[in-house]
Amino acid sequence: MMETDLRPSEELTADVFVAGGGAAGVAAAVTAARAGASVVLVERYGFCGGGAVAGLSGTLCGLYEATDKVDCAPRQVVFGFVEDFISEMERREGLTGPVRYGKTWTRVHDPLIWRESADALLASAGVRVIYHAEIVAALCDGNRVEGALISTVEGRLSIKARVCVDATGDGALAAMAGLETSMGHEGSVQNPTMVFRLMSADVSRFLAAYGNDSIMPVEVTEMITAANGQGYTLPRRKIWIFPTTRPNELMCNCTRIVGADGRELNATLWRDFTEAEIEGRKQAREYARFFRDRLTGCETTFLNDTGVEVGVRQTRQVKGRATLQNADVLAGTKFADGIARSPWPIELHSGAKPRVEWLLEDVYEVPFGCFVPVEGEGLLTAGRCLSAEHEAVASARVTAQCFSYGHAIGHAAALSALDSIATHAIDGRDIRNLLNRDGAALDS
Template sequence: MRNGSVIDARSASRLDSDVLVVGGGAAGLAAAVTAARQGLDVTLIERYGFCGGGAVAGHSGTVCGLYEATDDRSAAPRQVVFGFADEFVRRIAARGGLGDPVRYGKTYTRVHDPLVWRETADDLLREAGVRVIYHAVATGVLIEGDRVEGAMVYTKQGPLEVRARVAIDASGDADLVAMADFPCFVGDNGRVQNPTMIFRLMGVDVERFRAAYGMDTIMPPEVTDMIVAKNNGGEYRLPRAKIWLFTTTRPGELLCNCTRIVGADGRELNTLYYRDFTDAEMEGRLQMREYARFFRDNLAGCEASFVNDTGVQVGVRQTRQAAGVARLMNGDVVAGTKFADGIARSPWPIELHAGQKPRVEWLLQDVYEVPYGCFVPERGDGLLVAGRCLSAEHEAVASARVTAQCFGYGHAIGHAAAIAVREGIAPRAIDGRDLRQILNADGAALD
């Protein structure tokens, strides 16, 4: 501060690009690579030094949403989502960074190595010619009237003005939407699903663990009952009883999704608020140690186990979402609704993480579709969204937010941005039915 004014004396720089993508999670990566493959000049900014978003920084550790759900426990995995998601899966698997499908209740998921994820993403970005700026954060939008024309970006070098013909908000938190003052909302009247601290446990005798608890990653009732008893008896502080433990691509390791992070007053923490985000990180690490101690003391094969790592940050399930020209409804998910302008499909259940026990509502042997309008802001121009900040009801986003679907959204929105730039039209003028045909031609297999 000088003479009462806030200053940044560093020189500002400017970049001009066809497309600006904010956020390098699954959706942002897919959008940037897809748009660049159409011959556009694409800039991707990402606050970490790697891509992956919640899958890597949040350590969610799995590629969910690829496979159909069924009550038939003998059924082999049936993949129903393709396009960019399928390409990424094949490429990371070829590097040894993705496990075979593992049982997840009535469906399957695949566990990935977060280091190999980063490398796979880097390769895709390099090959496509995307301009990548790591360790960068959007601090404001450049706007003329109701048209977004890029963003101001913080970098260690100094302020960066990125001008773009189309911007894609893949921040996960609808940051650009909020900065532009376009319509948005937070959860169910402000109530969101709680974050979680996922961690990796090493030194596990995986064969003994599997022999005791089976191949399903959702732990059996005997483990749930033991957690309840030990928590109620005061031996441990274990606020969540239904837990997921995944074997990984690494020997002797489990990926542990088991914490339930709430505020001291019992409310679900909202990581849009800096105090809640901070509290979530600190509480998450405390819970991680308690669960790890419980596993070591009580679970077969975990007697010599130790925590190897946690997520760089807590995994965030839900924050701010764009209000779009369309909205995915809770009923669409459970009914397997299809849309003429559906640009992504999902077989994943509503997986609502709130309260002591997550609620799972399955869609069996079917998929639902997400229409293009869920990614077009209700008001404004020059901006699209991709990822978990799509326009969707509270319970619907509890299904629509997962990794394979975010790849699908990015794939679609990357193509939409390319159409808008090449044809000189507003993203809202694009017919989602035409976009669907383009996606099918690019391997999405929506029909």
């Protein structure tokens, strides 16, 4: 038996090739293009957004400082490219104001407007976008990554670039090139979730009953605990429900998806990924039924939508020249080459009740080396596949930080491509300076 593909093939060249159109990929592509590089971005779906849109996670987390103080206003501590994106979404009325999330705040977005905002920013920067395209293989010359082979509906496309950015979330391009990666804690990753949306909610009555904190109160947790196994199957007790930009809609982060054998499912394994999708849809229906039966303001609700894919929290981490440690997150560690800051807590989604560890009134920084693979040349990473320990990833993977990573790596990729500087020779302190010129306020 012989492999056959008689469709036409094509070649493209660019200064920078970005694999993946999530928050990190969009930020990297736009930033590199603004710096004067020719940029091609490839995305497997027909839209950008990654987990925020395809996974319907729906929130812009990681902008605001966490605090124990009562009745204080949100204090934003993350700036830079994320503010460009916020402006695009606000202009289209696709982003809520700050919504309480435990000791901090988040913002809820309209996933359709997320897509349109990304399209607008990419177009204005002159990025060449290729949707519905799947990476088939890395193109390498020795230990140098020089591009990727792409499968499109039309045929195969060979993209060659001076610098490549792996913003796939899964470290897919790096793994194809044979670069060193790791996976969770002793091979176990954080379980995926199926986010869903309910329509026809009486949001005013819902908020009056359960408060403005999107982390549901003890009352709801106890109701779920009592109902589980008594006519309902509700594996996760502590849940999060958010009002959205749309009238009469609630976004629900409630499911806990494990395999039939009790394992945390891993979305890099095709059997696990498939099982997670099926189980996630079942759980979304079950929680929606429970909410309609039991929660105030949800009496007439119906399941409007689930994610295009199950929400993936963790898969591969690409081994970098630096590694963000669990202790760095909890201690608020700063780095001379820190290119992103984060106030977001460690969220470990294991067991029926997620564990949250807060960093109060402080931020930690993520060093540039977390995005420079320890091996190889010509490739940088951006997004949740950063080099980080298991618990650190549970904080560092959220959306505002992914925008920050992409902002930094876009500058680094353009610098490498346009000035012929090896990716391993880039000084993260120089990237920090460029970010501060763009308003990232890393030294404020």
